[in-house]
Amino acid sequence: MALIEIREVDKVYEMGAEKIFALDGLDLDVERGEYLAVMGASGSGKSTLMNLIGCLDRPSSGTYALDGTEVQKLSDEELAAIRNREIGFVFQTFNLLARTDALRNVELPLIYGGMPRRERREKAAAALERVGLGDRMKHDSSELSGGQRQRVAIARALVNEPSILLADEPTGNLDSATSEEIIRLFDELHAAGNTVILVTHEADIATHARRRILLRDGRVVEDSAAAPASPAAGI
Amino acid sequence: MVFVENFRIALAALWANKLRSLLTTLGIVIGVAAVIAVVSIVQGLQFQITQQLQGVGATYIMVLPDTGNQGGPGVIARQVKLTWEDGQAIRDRVQGVAYITPVILGGATAKYRDRQHDTLVLGVNDDWPDVANFLVERGRFFSSIDLDHRRKVVVVGLKVVEELRLGPSPVGREIYVGNVPATVVGVMEKKGQTLGTDVDDIVYMPFETSLALFGRRAADQVQIRLQAESAGVVERVKDEIGALLRQRHRIPAGQPDDFQILLQDEILSTVNTILGSVTAVVGAVVGVALLVGGIGIMNIMLVSVTERTREIGIRKSVGARRRDILVQFLIEAITLSLVGGALGAAAGYGIGALVASLLPGDWPPAHVPLWAFAIAFGFSAIVGIFFGIYPAGKAARLDPIEALRYE
Numbered sequence: 001m002a003l004i005e006i007r008e009v010d011k012v013y014e015m016g017a018e019k020i021f022a023l024d025g026l027d028l029d030v031e032r033g034e035y036l037a038v039m040g041a042s043g044s045g046k047s048t049l050m051n052l053i054g055c056l057d058r059p060s061s062g063t064y065a066l067d068g069t070e071v072q073k074l075s076d077e078e079l080a081a082i083r084n085r086e087i088g089f090v091f092q093t094f095n096l097l098a099r100t101d102a103l104r105n106v107e108l109p110l111i112y113g114g115m116p117r118r119e120r121r122e123k124a125a126a127a128l129e130r131v132g133l134g135d136r137m138k139h140d141s142s143e144l145s146g147g148q149r150q151r152v153a154i155a156r157a158l159v160n161e162p163s164i165l166l167a168d169e170p171t172g173n174l175d176s177a178t179s180e181e182i183i184r185l186f187d188e189l190h191a192a193g194n195t196v197i198l199v200t201h202e203a204d205i206a207t208h209a210r211r212r213i214l215l216r217d218g219r220v221v222e223d224s225a226a227a228p229a230s231p232a233a234g235i
Numbered sequence: 236m237v238f239v240e241n242f243r244i245a246l247a248a249l250w251a252n253k254l255r256s257l258l259t260t261l262g263i264v265i266g267v268a269a270v271i272a273v274v275s276i277v278q279g280l281q282f283q284i285t286q287q288l289q290g291v292g293a294t295y296i297m298v299l300p301d302t303g304n305q306g307g308p309g310v311i312a313r314q315v316k317l318t319w320e321d322g323q324a325i326r327d328r329v330q331g332v333a334y335i336t337p338v339i340l341g342g343a344t345a346k347y348r349d350r351q352h353d354t355l356v357l358g359v360n361d362d363w364p365d366v367a368n369f370l371v372e373r374g375r376f377f378s379s380i381d382l383d384h385r386r387k388v389v390v391v392g393l394k395v396v397e398e399l400r401l402g403p404s405p406v407g408r409e410i411y412v413g414n415v416p417a418t419v420v421g422v423m424e425k426k427g428q429t430l431g432t433d434v435d436d437i438v439y440m441p442f443e444t445s446l447a448l449f450g451r452r453a454a455d456q457v458q459i460r461l462q463a464e465s466a467g468v469v470e471r472v473k474d475e476i477g478a479l480l481r482q483r484h485r486i487p488a489g490q491p492d493d494f495q496i497l498l499q500d501e502i503l504s505t506v507n508t509i510l511g512s513v514t515a516v517v518g519a520v521v522g523v524a525l526l527v528g529g530i531g532i533m534n535i536m537l538v539s540v541t542e543r544t545r546e547i548g549i550r551k552s553v554g555a556r557r558r559d560i561l562v563q564f565l566i567e568a569i570t571l572s573l574v575g576g577a578l579g580a581a582a583g584y585g586i587g588a589l590v591a592s593l594l595p596g597d598w599p600p601a602h603v604p605l606w607a608f609a610i611a612f613g614f615s616a617i618v619g620i621f622f623g624i625y626p627a628g629k630a631a632r633l634d635p636i637e638a639l640r641y642e
Contacts, residue, residue, distance in 0.1 A: 056552065056635045077556050084554020095549045095639065099251055109553040111240045156553065 004030035009062030022048040024218035037206035040215035088157025092169035096141040127155040147178035245566035262528025263575030271583025298459040331468035334362040335461035346411040352398035358445025374406035374421030390421040394436035529622035536626035548638025561631035568623020576615030
């Protein structure tokens with residue numbers, strides 16, 4: 001059984017009388033420990049897919065099983081619990097809390113997980129060490145550079161040891177040198193056994209992933225795993 | 236655990252916007268301050284009046300001419316009279332009267348040498364100290380002999396001694412009360428203020444002598460004050476006085492009395508009724524203030540929820556449940572109104588104490604009963620919950636995707 005099993009998923013938005021299929025009969029399996037890049041033009045359904053995988057949203061129809069749990073049947077409360085335990089989000093705009101230091105930002109998922117204070121501090125500190133920010137724990141996000149902020153966000157995503165690290169254009173707001181650092185951090189995390197899903201429209205970022213899928217009009221139109229990854233396959 | 240953290244988060248958010256939080260809660264501060272101040276003043280007033288009235292005892296009875304009841308439909312206007320002859324009749328014919336005195340009062344200027352002082356003059360008889368439960372400190376009160384001979388003697392309060400500078404031995408001094416010359420025979424003990432009247436600023440004259448000051452016609456409108464022998468006979472004495480006066484005044488059956496008989500507990504309950512309605516009116520005003528304060532809180536909470544939409548999205552994306560967000564914002568609203576309540580209680584207590592210290596006399600120190608604080612806090616908390624629940628609910632229901640996308 002794959003970690004992520006998405007079958008025949010539609011996501012429909014009604015714009016007045018018109019129905020827009022953000023996802024249109026999408027199928028996708030992701031195994032534990034995979035390093036996946038989701039690519040596609042804007043409007044291809046990347047963000048919708050990411051929201052779905054991240055349990056921020058439910059499919060209009062079809063099924064999504066995360067580690068065997070059928071997500072489309074869950075309540076808001078249960079979705080929140082899954083986001084807390086199973087998903088680590090990394091956003092393009094970092095999405096750190098303002099006027100809050102790095103340590104406290106990283107603690108946030110543990111707070112909602114109900115972890116006691118001392119244990120929480122230790123885990124958050126360890127996560128910040130892990131991303132190389134052991135000396136910046138008490139800094140507010142306003143005192144950190146873009147790359148450092150994204151590292152804090154990654155530490156926050158990691159801290160609860162989730163099943164999936166889900167990154168939405170994580171380098172979109174960073175210069176190329178910093179982007180390189182961040183993407184290498186994802187490489188390391190994958191090497192350490194984490195499942196990483198990168199949503200990006202940048203081809204050179206996507207090359208870091210072991211598997212790449214391309215979305216168009218809410219469907220997977222190319223998947224490097226479908227054809228064995230060889231130069232002859234012509235991807 | 237999560238609740239404690241939500242509480243910390245809420246406090247941190249309020250602290251981050253100190254000035255705004257303070258201004259938001261100002262409505263509550265003012266409302267609660269008003270409750271506490273008024274309650275403390277009313278309580279002080281009640282305390283003082285009660286003490287004063289209890290000083291005269293439960294056997295105290297007051298008879299007043301009642302000019303209010305004449306001239307009703309079909310009633311030929313009569314001169315309402317209450318005279319000391321009525322009082323003497325009560326003394327002679329009603330069983331159970333211990334002490335009884337006429338009281339006639341008016342203002343006059345007291346003079347001693349070159350000094351003048353405007354004061355209150357009470358014409359009473361020798362029963363007054365026993366009726367009013369008010370003793371002479373130096374010298375003596377006037378006697379029945381003084382009364383019978385219409386002697387020109389007076390007993391004065393301490394304030395009069397001070398104002399006229401009668402010196403360390405005022406007894407024996409010759410003063411003028413109006414144009415009546417009189418010898419000071421005694422000084423009353425210090426009593427302080429009652430209901431805004433300085434009881435130490437009074438000159439007591441024998442009843443008959445005071446008529447020389449106030450004129451003969453003043454004798455038609457006297458008060459009669461008496462002490463019954465025991466609390467057990469007060470009601471009967473009152474009834475008998477009523478019957479006797481009706482008979483003496485020839486009031487036909489079915490017509491209202493032309494006098495009023497007040498007992499101590501009736502005076503007390505009248506006072507309490509008045510103070511109660513003052514409290515009720517102020518309470519209503521305060522209710523409006525708290526309502527307005529609550530709307531202020533709701534307004535700012537709504538602004539805050541909008542401002543922090545992204546924060547809410549972030550929190551939800553890392554696993555905050557609806558109720559976590561709800562609790563966070565609800566705690567903010569309740570904390571705002573409770574802090575407002577606390578500040579208001581402190582301010583109100585301060586105002587009460589200030590007013591108490593500004594009022595003359597032996598005003599008791601500001602006293603606010605615990606229930607007033609409890610109600611003030613309870614109401615603050617209710618306002619916080621009531622006006623906080625909508626913004627907090629709005630925050631909790633935000634769609635995480637929308638919230639994260641919010642700029």
